[in-house]
Amino acid sequence: MPFGNTHNKLKMNYSSEQEYPDLSKHNNHMAKVLTPEMYASLRDKETPSGFTLDDVIQTGVDNPGHPFIMTVGCVAGDEETYEVFKELMDPVIEDRHGGYKPSDKHKTDLNSDNLQGGDDLDPNYVLSSRVRTGRSIRGFCLPPHCSRGERRAIENLSIESLDSLDGDLNGKYYALKNMTDEEQQQLIDDHFLFDKPVSPLLLASGMARDWPDGRGIWHNDNKTFLVWVNEEDHLRVISMQKGGNMREVFTRFCTGLTKIESLFKDRGHEFMWNEHLGYVLTCPSNLGTGLRAGVHVKLPNVSKHEKFGEILKKLRLQKRGTGGVDTAAVGGVFDISNADRLGFSEVELVQMVVDGVNLLVDMEKRLEAGDSIDDLMPEQK
Amino acid sequence: MASSFSRILSSKRNIGILSLVGGSATVGFLLHRDHVSAGSPVRRRYPASAEYPDLRKHNNCMASSLTPAIYAKLCDKATPNGFTLDQAIQTGVDNPGHPFIKTVGLVAGDEESYEVFADLLDPVIKERHNGYDPRNMRHPTDLDASKIQSGQFDERYVLSSRVRTGRSIRGLSLPPACTRAERREVERVVVDALAGLKGDLTGKYYSLTQMTEKEQQQLIDDHFLFDKPVSPLLTCAGMARDWPDARGIWHNNEKTFLIWINEEDHTRVISMEKGGNMKRVFERFCRGLKEVEHLIQEKGWEFMWNERLGYILTCPSNLGTGLRAGVHVKLPLLSKDARFSKILDNLRLQKRGTGGVDTAAVGGVFDISNLDRLGQSEVQLVQTVVDGVNYLIECEKRLERGQDIKVPPPLKQFK
Numbered sequence: 147m148p149f150g151n152t153h154n155k156l157k158m159n160y161s162s163e164q165e166y167p168d169l170s171k172h173n174n175h176m177a178k179v180l181t182p183e184m185y186a187s188l189r190d191k192e193t194p195s196g197f198t199l200d201d202v203i204q205t206g207v208d209n210p211g212h213p214f215i216m217t218v219g220c221v222a223g224d225e226e227t228y229e230v231f232k233e234l235m236d237p238v239i240e241d242r243h244g245g246y247k248p249s250d251k252h253k254t255d256l257n258s259d260n261l262q263g264g265d266d267l268d269p270n271y272v273l274s275s276r277v278r279t280g281r282s283i284r285g286f287c288l289p290p291h292c293s294r295g296e297r298r299a300i301e302n303l304s305i306e307s308l309d310s311l312d313g314d315l316n317g318k319y320y321a322l323k324n325m326t327d328e329e330q331q332q333l334i335d336d337h338f339l340f341d342k343p344v345s346p347l348l349l350a351s352g353m354a355r356d357w358p359d360g361r362g363i364w365h366n367d368n369k370t371f372l373v374w375v376n377e378e379d380h381l382r383v384i385s386m387q388k389g390g391n392m393r394e395v396f397t398r399f400c401t402g403l404t405k406i407e408s409l410f411k412d413r414g415h416e417f418m419w420n421e422h423l424g425y426v427l428t429c430p431s432n433l434g435t436g437l438r439a440g441v442h443v444k445l446p447n448v449s450k451h452e453k454f455g456e457i458l459k460k461l462r463l464q465k466r467g468t469g470g471v472d473t474a475a476v477g478g479v480f481d482i483s484n485a486d487r488l489g490f491s492e493v494e495l496v497q498m499v500v501d502g503v504n505l506l507v508d509m510e511k512r513l514e515a516g517d518s519i520d521d522l523m524p525e526q527k
Numbered sequence: 528m529a530s531s532f533s534r535i536l537s538s539k540r541n542i543g544i545l546s547l548v549g550g551s552a553t554v555g556f557l558l559h560r561d562h563v564s565a566g567s568p569v570r571r572r573y574p575a576s577a578e579y580p581d582l583r584k585h586n587n588c589m590a591s592s593l594t595p596a597i598y599a600k601l602c603d604k605a606t607p608n609g610f611t612l613d614q615a616i617q618t619g620v621d622n623p624g625h626p627f628i629k630t631v632g633l634v635a636g637d638e639e640s641y642e643v644f645a646d647l648l649d650p651v652i653k654e655r656h657n658g659y660d661p662r663n664m665r666h667p668t669d670l671d672a673s674k675i676q677s678g679q680f681d682e683r684y685v686l687s688s689r690v691r692t693g694r695s696i697r698g699l700s701l702p703p704a705c706t707r708a709e710r711r712e713v714e715r716v717v718v719d720a721l722a723g724l725k726g727d728l729t730g731k732y733y734s735l736t737q738m739t740e741k742e743q744q745q746l747i748d749d750h751f752l753f754d755k756p757v758s759p760l761l762t763c764a765g766m767a768r769d770w771p772d773a774r775g776i777w778h779n780n781e782k783t784f785l786i787w788i789n790e791e792d793h794t795r796v797i798s799m800e801k802g803g804n805m806k807r808v809f810e811r812f813c814r815g816l817k818e819v820e821h822l823i824q825e826k827g828w829e830f831m832w833n834e835r836l837g838y839i840l841t842c843p844s845n846l847g848t849g850l851r852a853g854v855h856v857k858l859p860l861l862s863k864d865a866r867f868s869k870i871l872d873n874l875r876l877q878k879r880g881t882g883g884v885d886t887a888a889v890g891g892v893f894d895i896s897n898l899d900r901l902g903q904s905e906v907q908l909v910q911t912v913v914d915g916v917n918y919l920i921e922c923e924k925r926l927e928r929g930q931d932i933k934v935p936p937p938l939k940q941f942k
Contacts, residue, residue, distance in 0.1 A: 154700060295573030323581065
């Protein structure tokens with residue numbers, strides 16, 4: 147990142163042992179993988195834009211992690227980071243994404259017709275449905291490394307493209323630094339507003355620099371399609387609505403994303419994507435689809451069942467609290483979403499969520515009636 | 528791209544090796560102002576106008592001085608170590624400040640920052656240090672504690688006395704820009720030197736990564752322990768990277784002389800004791816500092832210092848002496864008097880709460896210290912505090928007796 151020792155030329159006068167970080171108390175993917183030999187081999191490299199190994203790992207060095215929660219501990223500063231620092235990134239990716247190999251190919255499928263069902267998740271249990279992903283604009287540095295000029299260019303491009311959306315996607319952009327108090331309050335009430343990150347995981351990577359310059363929120367008039375500009379990634383794209391019609395949410399998601407992509411292409415820009423890693427984003431945990439499809443669902447009984455964790459694991463699902471990652475579930479309402487990002491297509495992941503949530507709701511109904519759920523136990527997906 | 532990078536590396540390597548082998552005195556000579564120029568080329572795809580930060584809501588010294596023209600002139604420059612303007616100003620861009628409190632808004636990454644970015648730093652220094660002009664003024668250094676007069680306060684009022692400053696090791700980058708190896712080198716050089724202190728200065732080093740829980744608790748009880756900074760002013764400058772690697776605390780057995788290593792500066796040096804014997808506190812301060820300097824010089828190192836700016840530290844607010852001499856003093860009546868602030872102003876003193884900067888005073892006890900850092904010597908500043916605090920105590924006594932007090936005439940800025 148541009149603050150820190152990125153450009154520090156005296157670095158190479160010291161030996162690799164002298165520079166190697168103390169990772170003895172660390173529990174993150176980077177710390178597991180970065181041996182002194184690997185550090186020695188990569189420390190004098192940099193991407194064409196000047197992102198170095200120390201930049202990649204700084205957040206992981208500064209945040210030792212938690213014995214129970216394994217964070218990634220490294221970020222990309224540009225598309226080339228994943229190539230230049232392959233030696234580090236490949237094992238991190240393999241570890242994080244369930245054994246995904248350097249030779250594996252990732253499938254992209256944004257055709258919502260391929261989804262089966264999904265339009266009738268029981269609204270007595272499923273309160274809301276949401277699908278999110280991220281996109282990066284090829285040729286620009288990512289949030290940990292970008293300059294103000296690049297960030298503003300990304301914002302301008304995004305505004306231009308999003309302004310061309312019409313029909314039910316017609317909407318408006320609210321720049322963080324220009325919004326009125328009234329607009330800000332409305333965005334808070336709609337649960338749309340994002341704030342300057344406070345998590346040290348994010349701050350240590352340098353992505354909050356120059357806040358709130360170049361940051362903003364776009365959403366359609368119907369408030370069902372939302373784009374965050376220059377938060378943790380260039381773009382975060384969100385489709386959501388109350389109730390259990392995940393199919394509609396996903397259809398709008400795919401249509402919107404595809405339209406946005408073609409609008410960017412009209413202006414000579416494409417998204418960062420390749421056959422091996424799919425869509426390229428700042429955090430290695432979001433590679434592939436970058437997709438998290440989830441619902442807020444009432445599961446007061448199932449969630450207390452001793453096999454809840456195991457069931458989720460078999461369904462390849464993940465639970466979070468109603469405030470998102472690292473929050474608590476309130477009133478037995480959980481955020482249930484896909485655990486995977488890479489190695490499965492968008493359609494496959496949403497299908498897992500649809501099928502999995504349907505099963506969980508069935509289980510909840512059984513337990514409400516005082517019946518057993520043993521015959522409903524799923525196989526490992 | 529790769530070949531030009533390695534070419535740049537090899538020329539800087541020479542300077543780096545010289546600093547390790549030949550001692551930093553050689554480096555100091557080579558990095559004279561004339562030799563410092565553009566340094567390594569800085570990647571830039573956009574013109575300066577597209578990169579210029581939005582400072583409209585900002586209230587700090589950097590924002591007051593950084594015009595688009597100055598930004599355009601300096602944005603492609605870097606110090607020989609590679610520190611850039613954007614790095615220097617990042618903390619000021621990320622922290623707009625407060626309408627009532629004007630922060631500095633930039634940091635140095637190395638000694639050369641003050642030269643390469645002089646077009647910005649000189650006006651910032653001038654604003655922060657009340658008109659001190661680095662272009663044509665000289666900063667006096669004087670660590671002869673014997674010159675202090677009336678340095679014993681009335682201990683019915685003064686609870687404790689303290690003097691602090693900072694020192695940087697020439698040839699090693701400052702906390703915003705240093706690498707892990709450089710930071711560890713600072714630790715090694717300083718701890719090595721401190722091990723040579725004798726007599727009442729004999730002491731011990733406690734590394735943050737290795738201290739036992741018992742040691743940690745003791746340091747907390749003594750009010751010596753420092754923690755990872757939480758202030759965004761500091762974290763945005765990048766100085767908390769790799770915490771707690773190579774950070775630690777050294778103190779003498781008597782607990783009156785204390786050194787912080789690799790916190791906001793390479794070193795922070797503190798002399799303190801209960802009671803009002805400021806002269807003794809300052810005497811120990813000067814003696815300890817001179818001893819440490821002598822010990823590092825034996826090994827070929829020296830402190831960053833020059834005639835224009837005095838001792839070089841990370842934040843421009845701490846240039847010159849980097850010295851804050853203060854007391855905890857009971858002024859319950861005076862502090863309620865409407866003239867209190869004016870009296871402090873005219874005496875060139877500053878009040879803080881008993882927890883230090885940005886805290887509240889508890890029980891009428893205030894932290895009173897010198898306002899100035901640059902343009903006056905250590906002896907002059909400590910004398911200012913001695914004279915000023917004696918005057919404040921006189922005022923408090925008069926108010927106790929029901930007598931009136933007078934606002935003293937303002938002291939002259941630069942002596």
